[in-house]
Amino acid sequence: MHELLRRVADVDPDRVAVVTHDGSWTYAQVLDAAERAASALTDLAGDAQGGRRLGVVDFEAADVVPLLAAASLVGAEVCLYPPVEPDEVADLARRLDHEVLVTDRDDLDGAAATVLDVRDLLDDGPRGPSAAAVADADTRPHLVLTTGTTGAPRGVRHDWERLLRGVRRVGPAPEQRWLLAYGLHQFAGLQVLLHVLAAGATLVAPAPRRPREGLAAMRALGVTHASATPTYWRFLLAEARGDGLGLPPLEQVTMGGEAIPGPLLGDVHAAFPSASVSQVYAASEFGSTGSQRDDRPGLSTDVLDRGDDADVDLRIVDG
Numbered sequence: 001m002h003e004l005l006r007r008v009a010d011v012d013p014d015r016v017a018v019v020t021h022d023g024s025w026t027y028a029q030v031l032d033a034a035e036r037a038a039s040a041l042t043d044l045a046g047d048a049q050g051g052r053r054l055g056v057v058d059f060e061a062a063d064v065v066p067l068l069a070a071a072s073l074v075g076a077e078v079c080l081y082p083p084v085e086p087d088e089v090a091d092l093a094r095r096l097d098h099e100v101l102v103t104d105r106d107d108l109d110g111a112a113a114t115v116l117d118v119r120d121l122l123d124d125g126p127r128g129p130s131a132a133a134v135a136d137a138d139t140r141p142h143l144v145l146t147t148g149t150t151g152a153p154r155g156v157r158h159d160w161e162r163l164l165r166g167v168r169r170v171g172p173a174p175e176q177r178w179l180l181a182y183g184l185h186q187f188a189g190l191q192v193l194l195h196v197l198a199a200g201a202t203l204v205a206p207a208p209r210r211p212r213e214g215l216a217a218m219r220a221l222g223v224t225h226a227s228a229t230p231t232y233w234r235f236l237l238a239e240a241r242g243d244g245l246g247l248p249p250l251e252q253v254t255m256g257g258e259a260i261p262g263p264l265l266g267d268v269h270a271a272f273p274s275a276s277v278s279q280v281y282a283a284s285e286f287g288s289t290g291s292q293r294d295d296r297p298g299l300s301t302d303v304l305d306r307g308d309d310a311d312v313d314l315r316i317v318d319g
Contacts (some may be wrong), residue, residue, distance in 0.1 A: 001072040001160060002038070005031045005195035015174060016202045018061050019221055021213075030066050033118035035127040036256075037070035040120070044076075044100065053077045053143075055098035055113070057089055057105055061205035063118050064184050065193065067102065069093075070121075071139050072160040079143035086110055096143070096155050144187050161306070167198035176201035176251075177221070181214050181228035188280075192227050195289060201225075213238040218248050227254035227280070230264050237271055249274050256280035271287055 005027055013028035041054075047265055054071070058064055064080065090111040093101060101113045107113050112163040116208055128250055140160040146281040178196045180203055183187030192253040196203045204221045215236050217223055228236070240247050253268055253275045260279050266275055313316060 001164065001194065001199065002031075002034055002069040002172070004164075004194070005034060005069055006201045008197075010198075011201055015200065018065055018203050018205060019177075020061065020205050020207065021217070021220070023062075025062050030062075030069070032127060033066035034069035034073070035123040036123065037066055038073045039126050040124070041070055041076045043072050044116075051080075053096075053100075055079050055089075055093050055096065055101045056118075057081045057103040057108065058116040058118050059083055059183065059207060061102065061180060061184065061203060063104060063122065063205075064201070066122055067118070067140075067192075073140070074132060074143070075136075075139045077141040077143055077157075079145065080183075082145065082153070082183065082185050092145075092153070095152070107263070114138055131137060143191065145185060147186070150206070163194060164198075166191070167194045170195055170198035173199040173201050175224070177204050177224045178202070179214055179217060179223045179226035179228070181209055181211075181226060181232050182257075183209060186225070190272045191280075204247040212239050215239050215247075216252070219245070223248070223249060226250060226253075227256065229257040230255050230260050231258060233268055234264060236268055240271070247271055252276050252278070254278045254280055 005017070008017070009031040012154040013055075014025045014026050017027045017030045018025045025123060027136070034266040052075075054076060056067055058080075059068075067079060068080075070076070077098060081089060086107045088112070089101070089108055092098075093111050093113045099113050101108060101111055102116050102118050104118045111311065117211045142158045142163065144158055145155055147153065166288060176196070176199055178192055178201060180192060184193060193199075193203060199263060203282060204217050204223050206221075211232050214226070214228070214232070218226070221231060231291055233253070250272045251274070253272050254281060255264075255268070255277070265277065266305070268275075
């Protein structure tokens with residue numbers, strides 16, 4: 001992931017990487033913060049065994065993006081926590097055996113872990129780890145939590161090499177501005193982020209990640225592409241109908257994370273007539289299985305014959 005930032009920063013350092021209602025950060029600024037964080041993570045790993053595995057309790061994209069890039073560079077395993085109460089954070093840290101938490105919050109003193117201020121990692125210290133601290137491509141883990149819909153969230157270990165393989169064929173598209181409607185702790189949010197960085201595009205990250213704030217970001221921050229759950233789109237369309245202020249044109253609408261009803265596809269096409277509409281299918285455990293653009297709900301049977309080199313193989317089990 002660090003390489004994606006550097007690729008853009010080397011040729012166009014002032015291109016905007018992340019924008020929120022509070023400000024914007026260029027690729028050069030995010031890269032600088034990532035390299036400072038990489039140096040801090042290297043020092044942390046040398047001081048304590050737990051420094052190689054971190055829980056991150058921070059929902060600001062301007063903080064999380066450089067932290068993820070730093071972790072991918074030095075091989076520290078980062079797990080982004082969902083927005084939960086302090087006792088739930090403490091329980092997650094205990095279950096995941098995280099001895100170190102990085103956060104912008106001040107209510108986590110009850111967690112049985114070392115709590116570090118995210119600003120200490122991003123703002124202070126030298127840039128970049130030593131060459132010896134840069135991790136090999138096959139030793140760069142990343143831990144993603146499941147949604148917890150069938151019980152307590154579980155950690156699923158991925159590696160950055162495989163995660164990045166999914167965006168190798170993404171071409172440059174610096175004019176695109178993608179709405180972040182998922183949390184970056186979710187696999188879908190991570191997919192959006194990696195696609196944006198691979199395209200050299202801009203991530204528009206309102207907070208909180210609710211349909212009302214997403215609609216405001218579409219109108220005020222020049223969003224051209226957006227990916228969200230069907231529920232999110234349904235509420236966003238209701239917000240737009242309620243305030244009567246209309247919808248900006250989008251070039252791409254993507255839906256995923258839930259079953260997609262046919263009527264909603266029709267509503268989205270009517271609301272964004274110039275947009276290409278895609279349905280994506282993925283899971284935290286195994287990643288993306290592909291996407292559909294045929295305007296029909298559900299997966300095409302084509303996914304059952306994806307070739308021997310596919311990351312995920314699908315089959316129908318009659319049970």
